[in-house]
Amino acid sequence: MKLSEAWTLYEQDRQLDGYSPYTLKSYKLQSRLFIEHVGDLELEEVDFRMIKAYLAKDAARLKPSSLANRMKYFKAVFKWALYEGYISHNPAAKLRDPKMGKRVPKAMNEESIETLRESCETPLEHAIIEVFFTTGCRIGEVARLQRGAIDWEDRSMKVIGKGDKEREVYFTVKCAIWLKKYFNSRKDTNTSLFVTERKYKSEGGQPRPMSIAQLRWVVKRIARRAGIENVYPHKLRHSYATHLLNNDAPLEVIQSFLGHSKLETTRIYAELSGERRRQLYKKYF
Template sequence: MDASENLVTDFIIEINEYEQEVINSMRNILYKVIYNYNISKKSTALAKNDNTDIEIIKMFFAVKKIEGLSDSSLIAYKTELESLFSKINKSIKDIATNDVRYYLAISSKTASSVTLNNKRRILCTFFKFLEQEEYIIKNPMTRIKQIKEEKKIKAPFTSDELEKIRESCIDERDEALVEFLYSTGCRISEACGVDIEDIAFDKNEVKVFGKGKKERIVYINARAKIKIKNYIQERSCGPLFITCKRANGKYERLNSNSLRMIFNKIGKRAGIKNCHPHKMRRTMATKALRSGMKLDEVQKILGHEDIQTTTIYAETDMQDVKRKHEHLF
């Protein structure tokens, strides 16, 4: 532990009687104040990334691309690393734990705990890669602990909201999208990648490619099957969700942002706040669990690597408690 970290530790011990929220704020302030000091003044001369840094970063993204990281995730990693290097003017090999703490401390002024943990997760992945590939000897993220988040239970759509969404669809594509998302519990990125050939109508099954381009089977119910067939009509191949107008003589596949905008517009017409596609995924998962489906079965449908991710949907909200209480009498 270096001198500056000792200073922070001693300071925290002295203010230990304060509430945890105050201690956290004071610690962040202290990290920011002492960042420019090596107990004596710390040099702030800019250190440009050398060619080695550039090659390391290129290698990192090449490996992640090969591992199947999605384009949106790669963009998120790029944005985060650019943000780090803009605040910490050091070569990659010289970045220490205190530098990362300083970066997270200044980020905490405008970022939520969830966002800070996302930043921490990306940096952990990056520096773990550097350590494994022996670009660095010491991983600066080893002592950076997860930030405590305020636990909020995110509610699914209610039955009334779901019906309002259905009533607010203005064409067959809207209807197919709503029922597909509700029945399968797919991520919006998975939905935009589905081809008509991926749907086995006789088995009510759909082949999708999730994170890491991993293939899995999801299921459509009778209502979704009808709406999808009404939408595709005579089409027998190609993208499931397409543009309304031709471009260069053909219909184009809708991307994630386009499908998200379509769904958001449906929500606005329905008068529902916070209406987004992922909430439909949550609704499907919650309904499945409340109907008695096992947690590991829901995990397989949703395509979660870690079952702990699935347990988020098993959180009991007060409406569920109330419903079960009413059934007692």
């Protein structure tokens, strides 16, 4: 079985297993790049030295995290191929993730958040900023949200997170107000939470669901207007977690709100907030 055939079968299997389309898109790119480098070889022809040489050629210019992401493709596909009986040994079994320094998520302070809010000009912009900051959702979760997922009475929404796991997130009164203003400004019948500002002839003059790239662009647009650099949706998620931490929310609660499967992931935020550290210093010293 050739590498290209193996990828097709792997992708089909993982789609049936409910794997994230974003993960599969990333793996598909790595599959294409590897085949372009070594050719469409038979699976059994691929050995550890070949994989290591391919990874090493760009190692100097890649961040350790990017290199680790490339390794994930090899580990996943060849582990699957071994399990399915397409190969007799796993050439990626010896791969070891590169040593990565501890990454501290970047967050915005409250003044920057308020400046961002004041720079919004439309109900759409206000609603997007409020949803990201007050729910702590990932951008992919927001892109998939439907209007029907909202419980107005509890001010909550059901989102589908990583691993196709459903969780309930909550939003503030301010967020609810801007969402209602945004929905009242819309004349379309699209069920998506956020839709494009542009209408498409191919859609019968209706807007389309807003994509991840479009959501990111709107946040950047607001940030440029506010004069704040390096703002992106995931930074608003970090800011949400930091806000909770600064207000004495237990890590287990923050873990649940963020949809982290491991507490260790959430624990990073305990090392993040300078404000929280200052508060504790004043309390105990």
